[in-house]
Amino acid sequence: MTLKEQLIREIETAPDLVIEEVFDFLLLAKIKHHRSQETPKPFGVFIEELVADIPQEVLDTLPTDSAEQHDRYIYGIPKPDR
Numbered sequence: 001m002t003l004k005e006q007l008i009r010e011i012e013t014a015p016d017l018v019i020e021e022v023f024d025f026l027l028l029a030k031i032k033h034h035r036s037q038e039t040p041k042p043f044g045v046f047i048e049e050l051v052a053d054i055p056q057e058v059l060d061t062l063p064t065d066s067a068e069q070h071d072r073y074i075y076g077i078p079k080p081d082r
Contacts, residue, residue: 001009011019041049051059063073071077 011022014022063069069079072079
């Protein structure tokens with residue numbers, strides 16, 4: 001008996017709640033498998049897609065020195081005197 005046949009046999013006797021959980025797991029596993037077959041996007045493309053829906057007027061309000069001053073923005077540390 002194949003693994004697929006064994007699985008079908010178990011599903012036929014399983015309670016509905018278990019079948020729902022197995023079905024959800026199967027869908028997630030298929031999605032994960034499909035994604036693992038894809039070539040990863042370049043990081044720049046990922047970022048462009050991430051911010052594509054943010055209106056330009058909102059992007060214009062973001063700090064431009066966030067990498068340089070990350071502690072200030074994350075922890076509220078005052079900007080150093082220069």
